[in-house]
Amino acid sequence: MITGVGAVSALGPDVPALRAGLVAGRDGIGPLALFAYRGRADTAAEVADVPRGPWDLPPAAVRRLSRPDRFALAAGEEAIREAGLDAGTRSEAALIVGATTGGMFETEEAYRRWRAGATPRLAVSRVLGTSLATSGVAVSQAFGVFGPQETVATACSSSALAIARAAELIVRGSVAAALAIGTDGLCRLTYAGFDALQALDPERCRPFDRERHGLTLGEGAGALVLEDADHARARGARVLARLVGWGTATDAHHPTAPHPDGRGALAALRAALAMAHRSPEAVDYVNAHGTGTPQNDAVEAMVLRTVLGERLERIPVSSSKSQFGHTLAAAGALEAVVTTLALRDGILPPTLGLRAPDPAWAGVDLVTEAGRHAALGVAVSSSYGFGGHNVTLALARGDVA
């Protein structure tokens, strides 16, 4: 059971802002302002106001927190609050975080000054704050979440994997509740790296479009409280949606390119539906990985057609990355939050920037206009990470058996 969600994104500081942005079709992509960069691309989906708390942490510790740490704290706090988790439940709950760059942005700053001789010593706190684990630790210490904690890094599927892992711990009876978070911040390393690979669209990402040239990087955090059904019922929790299946599989093919036949992506989607005991006919909505790179689009279209068959042409598909960018480690969690809202409220999130669909998507109901509604029972959300790490989540509306 998903009983709480939280979100920080280019669409705003919380879930209500995200939801309003989905409904209005707001565009979170704008000029890159966080740092100077002269390359092929100059756009990003930045979080305008970095969360400042207050959190129950010493001021000295808060000063050392990176942007992703702060995103995670804000999203985690919102999810916990919305779920109404009390201190006792929190202290036993699992905390699984997806991350890829940690405090890299802050480390880059410190490293550059140190290399330039501007500071005689490289600040220990800055570099040690780079650790991917720090966001989880900060959330754990601020909100008293002292159960099993893990930070996983499988690039763009990190937080989808974190959600799957959290669900495993609940299904196996290890914990009654878990907080799954994905968090990531813009930094020079990823921006210049993706640009060097020619993976960034110079203007903005246009998932599924004939003229798509790449992705647009974003940042933020998504958080979900997952809870054992009996535990949620016993405390009278509101159920926002249910996670009914998940699948993970690896391409074992290439460090940055997807397998040309979508080997791992196919296996992950099939496994998620099998675990959910749902046939392709039951799927009502696809929140695609939809990065906007030609390679991803081609493979994803093929994977969806192969598994969903004709059903694909009768259901809406959208890419939320067109609204708040590719948030890397946060993508799986933010898109799971979007999918949860879609199921709960019957909202269909739009795909921005899409003008003329690529032939690979011919006949598919690609949602371009904002404000569409549809009653949805089951939805899938896929995340494919660099290195060939694929995760698909299957979600169902809270009241659908």
Place this chain on the structure above:
Amino acid sequence: MSAPVVVTGIGVVSPFGWTAEAFWDGLVAGRSALAPVRRFASRAPGRLSGEVPARATGELARSPVGRRMDWTSLMALGACRLALADAGLAADAVPGERMSLALGSAYGNLQETATFLDRLFARGIGNPLLFPNMVFNAPLSYVSIELGIRGETSMLSMLEVSGEAAIAWGVDAVASGRADACLAGGVDELGEVLHRVLEAGGELAAGAPRPFGADADGVATGEGAGVLVLERLDDARARGARIHARIRAPLGCSVPAPVHGWPRDAAALAARLVPAVRDADAVFASASGSPSHDAIEAEALMRVTHAPVTALRGALGDFGAAGALVAAAAARAVAAGTIPPTLGLGAPRAALDVVRGTARQTPLRSAVVTGLARGGLVRMLRFDAV
């Protein structure tokens, strides 16, 4: 469903060399793997690091893309190949989609990240050939490609318990039936920037580190990879595999602590350690020579065990995934009935039975690795004789 899981293969890449035998023999002989650093210029004579001997990528990488892998990935691949060979598992013995991989690393590819940033700051552009190696899960990707692992794969980053956390993930993957075999372990490398940072922060020992020492003055930097092959007991028996030990991964947890520092409440830590440590015949501690870390661990252990304790970071140095190497040693220790000694220790800081000087020969039914990290993370692994 939670079937018993056993360790059937051990692979270690350490400053002792590229075999688990060299690692184990060095530890048991009470030798230190630490020496003055050669990879970059040292600024402090007498300061020691654990540096893994160089190895050509082409000796281990067989795929075309694998030729470009970074040093961290190469150490991970080396340990994985050694572990598979030790387990007697042929490349195709377990179908790729039934094989799982879990690797832990605290900081990943430090050296090439610095190289990448240097060029970015100097010339304003990123290096497209280097960027794939910057992605934190590069070792996971390269190893999965090299070994054809297509099941569930996960990279974990958990500071000083990165290795233990990845092994625990692997135990779950196999116990739950999601995979038939899992390569699980950790890797971290010695990079100049991190070394300088720790140096500037006063965290490094002047000479040899002294875990649990009353006069401990810091840690030694190090690097290495440790990987275990995990299988269900029934499967291992059915194929006639040699079993090193049974492994259990108690649920991880954390205790109140500063976000960037070590926990301070020994009683709270002891309460978390007690279920796994209480009846263990040996404790493989995480003490590293860091005074604040060692003090809290010693105090907590004193409350929960009279068993012999050893801290191998005195011989290996301290790095994020060192716990994976400690786990490899603990698995060997249970099979051999031998506890390697803690090096560098003069007078112990606490009333603990720390194994010092020479290895202790004693029948062991069980050994527990007590992983402890900044931010209050606790991750234990338990090995039982089979």
